[in-house]
Amino acid sequence: MPQRPEGPGPRRGLIAIPILWIVAVTVVDVLAPPDIHLGPLLVAAPAITPSFGGPRTVGVVAALAVAAQTLIGVIRDPDDLLSANHEAQIIALLLVGVSLVVFCVVRERRAKELSQVRHVSEAAQRVVLPPLPGRLGPLRASARYLAAEAEARIGGDLYAAARTASGTRLIVGDVRGKGLTAVNDAALLLGAFRVAAHREAGLGELVAYLDRSVCWDLMEPGETSRLGETFITATIMDIPDQNGPVRMISCGHPPPVVLRGGRPTTVHVGHPAPPLGLGDLAHPRYEVDSFPFEPGDLLLLYTDGVTEARDATGAFYPLTDRASRDGASAIPTPSSTASGATCCTTSADG
16 A cells, blocks of 8 residues: 655645535534534544545644534533533544544554565565666567566566577576465576576577476475476577577477567477476477577567456457567556566567
């Protein structure tokens, strides 16, 4: 819940509403016939103030309401000011005012705690999922992570890049599951990728190492119950610095999209591999697919959170249509509903 500022601005101007209400009720009550009492309506002033003000503002408005109730009693019937009726109304206003001030104090304390948690979460995301550099050798790169929940900052989607002697290695993946377990699995895979991506091993050897890393983690004490049920879909690829095809292994992940001359093409995966973490069950042979990637092309990597995002009408996000129209900007907005969305775009310099 966002914290309500007490400083100047549009929200501070709203304090005129309860003050005008207090003035109006006081004037009308004083001028009303003796058998009509509008004093109880004063409670509305402090009641609406927490919607835009903090504890100090609420306290001031509540004090004004109590003063107005006392003034009404003095003007209308000074001899009966301390009657049970007036005392009950004043005590009720005091109780309501104190309760609302306590509510605002608790609310702002919770808002401060949430802000601190958000900062910690953002710091954790920068450690686990640091932003891609704008340049990767001859490539220009960018990445964007969106979560369905407004307060979420990190999840099971992942991406990373590493420079090698001959080019750039990329990974985009999506962990099955949610919560801290998915974050832990994503961090483990990213760590394994960063360690092994700089080696001169072939792409198949790299993917086999990543699969073993996930399997080893699932065989740790306390994790064996997840063996065979937890996996990570991923696309791992080598992009050479010199002109040449991109080499790729897709482990159960949505295929990349190449934008060439404004026209999107979904890359055909001829040798799909099982998701990472299932190697001990499937014993796969990792075969490499390749596709051309020429100067001026745009390569779009994503997780299924992008293609499964839906608008208010329930229609799925048309990634390829938007890619042909918007290019690198064809990423869903936070208003789309999805479990999470990671987009990594890379373009070759012309």
